[in-house]
Amino acid sequence: MRKDNFIVVADDDPAILDAMKMILEFYNFTVETVADGLLLPQLLRHKPQLLFLDVCMAGLNGGEICKALKKNVETKNIPVVMISANTDLVKTVKQSGADDYLAKPFQIEDLISKVDKFLLN
DSSP, X not given: OOOTXXXXXXXXOHHHHHHHHHHHHHTTOEEEEESSGGGHHHHHTTOOSEEEEXXXXXXXXXXXXXXXXXXXXXXXXXXXXXXESOTTHHHHHHHXXXXXXXXXXXXXXXXXXXXXIIIIO
């Protein structure tokens, strides 16, 4: 697996996963997706350069997952962008220690600007 430009997208909505993977791969990023938050630790071992993390994933709380990632010495420096349609997204981001957020529904330009912020600057 390529380590440069490696992005993980965690969301329990297959349509979101497919769309984000297609868009990011079009821009030449290596993308792995996960629909089950319990499988996320396996992908994080490959040290992604960016993680898009859904706030609500099939019984899992993305905010709690983010808090745990930010407390872990192995994962604390991975930028986490929370994604959700929830109106309390900004509050969740602050409480979880996430680096940024992307509100659903989003435009392609919004997604790419988040990637640019963390990987190209």
